[in-house]
Amino acid sequence: MKRKHEKREDEEEEVDGNESDGSSDTSDSNSDDSKEEIIDVDFDFFDPKEIDFHGLKTLLKQTVSNDHELFNLSALADRIIAQPHLGSVVKVDNSDDPYAVMTIISIIPDAQTKKLPQEIATIKDYILQKSSKSSKYHDRLESLLSSKKCGLLINERLINLPPQIVVPMLKMLDAELVESVTQKKSANFEYFLVISKTYTECDPLILDEDDGNSSNALKKRKTKKSVNGAAGKQVILNFQVEDEIFEKFDEFHFDYKFSNQNDQSELMQTAGIKTSRRLYVIERSKLPQIQQAMDQLLN
Template sequence: MAKKRARDADGQSASAHDPTVAKMDEDGSSDDDDFDIVDVDFEWFNYDPAIDFHGVKSLLRQLLDIDSQLFDLSALADLIVEQRTIGSTVKVDDKANDAYAFLTVLNLAEHAEKKAVSDLVQYLVEKSRTNEALAPIVDLLTSRKPVGLILAERLINMPPEIIPPMYSMLIDEIEAAVEDKEPYEFSHYLIVSKTYNEVESTLNDGERKKKKAKEDAPLFYFHPEDEVLQKHAAAYGTYEYTKEDENVADSKRAFQEMGVKSYGSLILIEASKFQGAVKATSDYLSPPS
């Protein structure tokens, strides 16, 4: 398990070696019969604005998917990396490299007057209004309650086992911040994520045909921990992206015969239940003994 990193003013990092993660091949599999095993030492770091801006911005673009163009990602990345003692990056080999993963929390009330945050909040409110299951999120965001917005993303081939240590460290860091009278005492946490359906390709003999994804198509998770976090949620659900069009499924084709239709996802968890949700995630992603 990764150690809690120091809350030093200079953002000094502490590395950690997690045996549940280290011996994973590049796509997260541990099947010796199909893949060569690569021993990788992942390290957790505090944010460094001089190093992490571009890597975090790139991962934000991936997290927000096709709608990322609606936001000022540079301003959001700046907010994240300026929080040196809240949240983590995961890297390999050296602190100076770009992050392979990141996780953080933003105080939406504290940053409400910043345009990058207000634009994102307005977007989340509008999307929550499209799904009755997300109605509690509308009430919280419009009343400016102390909501912590969790943003987390990693490269697609990163093993999910890196995530529980990041969440555990976040809990420790928030507790320390609250003790220091910093504005990280929340009533709820809102996790922004994404899901997808497999859909039929719109390509046929070089001609494009319009086809809609079946409403009963099964939902899959880009982040497998979301399936566990939802069990502890006060509200959760998906929404369609604003910039979605019929070309997206084929441009994201990840299967021989099927395309991928992505959806935004929101998970709202009461602060009192957050630690239990993180523990359940850790139990779920731990390898069998």
Template sequence: MASMAKRRALDAERDSESEETSEGSGQSSEEELDEEVQVDFEAHTISDSDCNGIKRLLQQLFLKASVNITELADLIIQQNYVGSVIRQAEILDENSEDNEEDGVFGFISVLNLTEKKGTEPVEQIKDLVLSQCKVHHQIAAQQLEKILNDNSKSVNLLISERFINVPPQIALPLHKQLQAELVDAQKTGKPCGKCHYYLLICKACVEIGKKIPHQRGKQKENLMFANAEDEFFYEQSIMKFSYNVEEESDSCLSGRWAFDDVPMKPLRVVMLIPTDHLTVVMDKLKEYLSV
């Protein structure tokens, strides 16, 4: 899958080239920073070698929250019959150093919170979500706690993380592949194949001075999602609230890109979506993200 990405910094080779060609060009270095380059991404089955990359992406989601990132990554890798990692397609230039240390630019997966009940990261995630819900959406806290502890109606944690400079178009094939894998898992009776709700914890931010939407989708227009497709999940959620992670994060969205000259407040947005609402979400993804 091919996508367009913007580089916010130039490598040493390009810097030296620009010095040779800049005389008389009249172009500023800032203009060069907006140069678009073609980057090809590929989706691969999650494997043991992806552990460090997945942990790094989980860390940018959970920041300083009390969640065992290492064990959570292990759980995701153990059930690699669902989910994918995003890698840059193999390139011919052996001197290129653009890849991440282990080549993982993003991943998508689900974890059945009901089936994995009792494991340390799952209980920590449930505690995190419920504690924030009690603060920011008291009306829904009791309902959410009942849903998360109801063994008869399982809940899948949907995690879709990628670096900020990976464009949103990549989300459509990843979500389509994930849904196909979940159908296969259900047919073979594997965990996560069947669930009643999806729980999402998404990265977002809001301009400083504007209201943070805490409940029932109020001030939705103030939200800026790190992953553009998360807005479609937000629209279909039956429960949602946001909480501030400003004291836990050094930058707005924990990536390589910051919003130009606009002070932003980083948030995490929690959403609960009935499984039968996913059809609408997928239709929206196809409509807005098809290339």
């Protein structure tokens, strides 16, 4: 099994060191709590396998979030599993379920039929539809998807996993891409598309207990002035810190909202966060530079 129990010791030390530095001045009880969070946690890297099917669907659902019903996530998970030579999943302490995945899903039409599988065509159409509000980026993206070898780079993990795991995953993916092209197992990709999770801050939609109609109560809160001010433009923030590097090296990017805008989501009600997405377009040739920059940022 390739990469089983593979983990860089220097990364483990760095993650642990950051945690211990933050708790050096706390009480004994707090120190004990901190130690409980970091003790004996192993990050194991594996090829995607059939046992990962449901976990992969969960991770893919995180990527597309509100719009998950528009996609055939089962078919996409099967496609990831069908290419074990490309991509990795991360498991923790011998868990059966993957906690993270990084791989490439090809958006290249079949050489003979000149068509895309339905689950891939859905992704392409969705991305082009989201870019249509900006003719500048829409035309470029449409041209790339029709004339270049493009792939969707999936970089997804559960929220409690440290971003440091991205560094070895990206390094392994780069090496696998080279090997797969040499062995003619995958296309020689020219561009990658990366869907990034983003958010803006807003007023929490807290239920008005005096209002018997919960729907009306939420609507009342929605009319409140934005925390960023009515005149000022809202700042779009990244959920995943490594996306700063993708943005630094991208050819272009654009932001978009979900087709299914669920304004009464739990995050909006409790945390005052409204989620959205950003699409990065990245040249495959820049992957080594991205690796190096991520290593410097995260380690």
